Amino acid sequence: MSSPNSAYPDTPATRTKPKRHEWPLWEVFIRGQHGMSHRHVGSLHAPDEEKAILNARDVYTRRNEGVSIWVVEARHIAASSPSEKGPLYEPSESKVYRHPTFFDIPDEVGAM
């Protein structure tokens, strides 16, 4: 399922198994408010892009999080390789959309 530049790695587990009849994986990007850019919020499975958008609405906007949805099949995402100099300093800036500070953590999470 992965090309060399895919955002997902190949592992021996996926290489040795026969190809499955499985719904493909989609990455979901949501514009939270007018004027903001789309942000990566997570992934889901869907048989095609129409259904992927519907599923994204149901899965990722349960709490009114979005005004616009993008989906792209995960295998179409090209990703930069980790630095040749070693694994130590891959800049997190290359995946801004993956940055956890995007999310607000409510105070009550800690409280209860």
Add this chain to the structure above:
Amino acid sequence: MTHTAAYFEFLCRMGDNTLVLGHRVSEWCGHAPVLEEDIALANTALDLIGQTQMWLGLAGEVEGKNRDADKLAMLRDVWDFRNCLLVEQPNGDFGQTMMRQFLFDVWHLAMLTELKNSSEQRVADIAAKAIKEVMYHVERSGETVIGLGDGTSESHARMQKALDLLWPYVGELFIPDAVDIAMAEAGIAPDLGKLRDTFDAQVGDVLAAATLTIPDGNFAHKGGRSGTQHSEHLGHLLTQMQWLQRAYPGATW
């Protein structure tokens, strides 16, 4: 029949439809074919339960007998329910559930579209809120009916079977009685017969794309909306839904 009695009946019809269908759809939670569908079905059920609270809440106010939405939902017996027969039919397989949903959704959207212009402001307000949810329901159930109808030979056969089974429950949605006529004359609700063309056009498009065939014949089961003759299924549904309230009268939860 007084105006108030007819108005109350009408509101119960709207609220009982969403109550019973919402209950049916909620039965899927944790058992759907794939996680994304499980989550989507729960969203539909949640929308319908929310709409029930609005319709039956208003019904209770109009009736003026100190019955709120919960009392109406939990403490009436079968003969007082005014939902159409279609929504009380069992879930069957996933295809049957989605076909039932689609047929109801298309009628529901046409109805709410008219109710947005109701002479009763509170009805118009509920319709305006519900219609946003129902537009999505139609889109989702329609896509699913198309996908499964035009999918594998097995999924096609199952969807055709579901359509054959459920089609005789469609007619009831469009047959006006004294309540409907009174509501139409008061400008509260539309002439039901007028919704049929919109329904037929939209259902026809989707079923064509789904490669499904509408069964011959105009036979329509009746008795749900009037409450005169529900199916046996409704009693079992109420047995579950109302159990706690019946077993422990007066308790607050």
Add this chain to the structure above:
Amino acid sequence: MYAQMVKSEAADDSAEAKAFQARIDAGEKIEPKDWMPAGYRKTLIRQMGQHAHSEIVGQLPEGNWITRAPTLERKAILLAKVQDEAGHGLYLYCAAETLGVSRDELTEMLLDGRMKYSSIFNYPTLTWADMGAVGWLVDGAAIMNQVPLQRTSFGPYSRAMIRICKEESFHQRQGYDIMMKMAAGTEAQKKMAQDALNRLWFPSLMMFGPSDKDSVHSTQSMAWKIKMNTNDELRQKFVDQTVPQAEYLGLTVPDKDLKWNDEKGGYDFTEPDWDEFFDVLKGNGPCNTERLAARNKAWDDGKWVRDGLLAHAEKRSIRKVAAQ
């Protein structure tokens, strides 16, 4: 916990593994394409998979009461909560998929018993008070573990946990809210509330797993920051937090040896019956058979739907290409 007794693979002592450990020690997040030891990958797949399975099987005991909820509002809240659990399972499966295993593979391993889910979901929900107790105790115990896991070293897991914790903030509260209503209600309701606490107290303590202070698996997982606390630490914290909440409800924790210990600044309490715990893990809990049967039925009955929608998608894409 939702991931109980996850066996950790051993680390290797290559230069890469040392550099990898240094990144974790420095608080960096590991991302899917980064180099990682095979053991880290395997252990994480096992842990996230089990965590996800627990969310999905965890829908069933509460789903058992959706159609019997006593009011429309309670029905909506419970449905929204059980739906969230499906969502949380989905997020966790997707996070595991970044490691190269597919969701369907993980699902099949759950269904044929190769992978486990939390012991707690093999207990029955017998009255409406169990909806309160599950939210209060089971979600309360889960949150103990999930809040620190937001800081776990694997980026996708951490992000899933952040989203999950954010959404879960209402779960424990809705449970406690049900308990408050029951405990202040009729005699029958009070009896239900106490009965629910009696049945679910020790199974909730079991969620944290047996003591692991001497376990090599836990030591390795903690070094990799995929486990953040020992089981005993979390269990103690849970008891200390929960006992006053039970007292507020006027309910009795079913442990006659429970008492405050000034010296350690926490409660002394009776350990759960670990023989029972291992029996449940082996498949002998009160509901193991029903839970797995329900998941297998959903999966088997759903096959034609998954296949049908995929077949339609393939037809549609062929038509699109043909039209271009």
